[in-house]
Amino acid sequence: MAVVETQGLIMQYPRVRALDNLTLVIPEGVTGVVGVNGAGKSTLIKVLLGLLRPTGGGARVLGLDPATHGAQVRERVGYMPEHDCLPADVSAAEFVMHMAMMSGLPKDAARERTSEVLRHVGLAEERHRLMGGYSTGMKQRAKLAQAIVHSPALVLLDEPTNGLDPRSRDDMLSLIDRIGHDFGISVAVTSHLLGELERSADYIIVIDGGRLLRASQTTELTHTTGNVVVEVLGPLGCDRQVGQALVERGVTAWPSGSRIEVRVDRPETLDVIRDVVVELGLGLVRIQEVHHTLEEVFDRPAEPPTPAVAR
Numbered sequence: 131m132a133v134v135e136t137q138g139l140i141m142q143y144p145r146v147r148a149l150d151n152l153t154l155v156i157p158e159g160v161t162g163v164v165g166v167n168g169a170g171k172s173t174l175i176k177v178l179l180g181l182l183r184p185t186g187g188g189a190r191v192l193g194l195d196p197a198t199h200g201a202q203v204r205e206r207v208g209y210m211p212e213h214d215c216l217p218a219d220v221s222a223a224e225f226v227m228h229m230a231m232m233s234g235l236p237k238d239a240a241r242e243r244t245s246e247v248l249r250h251v252g253l254a255e256e257r258h259r260l261m262g263g264y265s266t267g268m269k270q271r272a273k274l275a276q277a278i279v280h281s282p283a284l285v286l287l288d289e290p291t292n293g294l295d296p297r298s299r300d301d302m303l304s305l306i307d308r309i310g311h312d313f314g315i316s317v318a319v320t321s322h323l324l325g326e327l328e329r330s331a332d333y334i335i336v337i338d339g340g341r342l343l344r345a346s347q348t349t350e351l352t353h354t355t356g357n358v359v360v361e362v363l364g365p366l367g368c369d370r371q372v373g374q375a376l377v378e379r380g381v382t383a384w385p386s387g388s389r390i391e392v393r394v395d396r397p398e399t400l401d402v403i404r405d406v407v408v409e410l411g412l413g414l415v416r417i418q419e420v421h422h423t424l425e426e427v428f429d430r431p432a433e434p435p436t437p438a439v440a441r
């Protein structure tokens with residue numbers, strides 16, 4: 131089921147068209163919305179929350195039109211803004227509890243949910259410290275906690291890994307994974323880095339210049355290439371020998387570092403590889419499937435470099 135649908139969305143600022151006829155569907159689960167800085171990600175989120183009224187087209191969020199039912203949308207949707215927006219002189223516990231009560235939870239339930247979500251995001255011990263003294267990673271976690279404290283059906287996270295060091299980035303991505311897959315809250319998360327959402331997102335939407343570039347299941351984008359990499363053991367240059375022998379038997383093969391990449395277009399190809407290695411008196415170390423990463427899908431052509439001959 132779709133949690134968000136947009137149809138021909140246009141957002142024209144005085145000088146910039148930030149969304150340009152954008153039609154997309156965000157399914158349940160974790161969706162990565164990827165695009166370079168200025169692609170229109172934050173504008174899209176603000177339109178979906180009903181904070182900005184689009185100049186054309188429309189959207190449905192959990193079945194509601196945010197342009198006319200913004201308050202109802204925001205009751206059911208959590209939002210983690212990109213920029214630092216936390217009051218410095220308040221503790222995470224006070225802030226998240228305040229947000230919980232603002233969303234309509236009675237005081238006792240708000241207190242209980244606050245300590246629960248602060249534990250989930252890893253801020254249990256620091257919850258009574260003033261947020262002004264928090265590191266960037268802790269601030270991001272506090273922002274995430276306030277976004278999910280009212281148990282929304284959907285949470286919109288705007289660049290949650292921005293400014294984080296590699297370890298905190300990994301922690302944040304694991305948290306997003308848990309929120310989407312263990313807590314049952316659908317997540318739409320934006321990033322300007324394609325590769326980082328590969329692990330957590332079930333679905334990827336790529337936007338560029340306010341337009342939809344691509345939308346598909348992550349597994350479809352990172353599907354196996356149909357190629358294998360063959361590693362052999364033997365004297366210097368033996369990999370080239372294997373490649374040459376494969377090409378002579380009509381197999382498409384080409385060098386890949388110190389190994390040989392082979393197109394497996396029929397099941398017998400794997401037998402041919404084994405026979406060639408044995409005939410040449412070499413050791414077969416491994417035959418490994420080659421997967422595309424998301425970055426490769428967008429940065430590199432899908433076809434092997436030509437000519438497909440190991441020289």
Ligand SMILES: Nc1ncnc2c1ncn2[C@@H]1O[C@H](COP(=O)(O)OP(=O)(O)OP(=O)(O)O)[C@@H](O)[C@H]1O
Pocket residue numbers: 143144145146147148165166167168169170171172173174289322
């Ligand atoms: N309030 C505004 N008024 C005028 N132009 C705006 C406004 N907000 C954004 N823009 C412009 O709209 C375009 C899209 O911006 P947006 O912030 O949506 O992109 P983004 O993909 O979220 O990038 P970033 O991650 O850098 O915020 C940019 O060219 C930006 O300069």
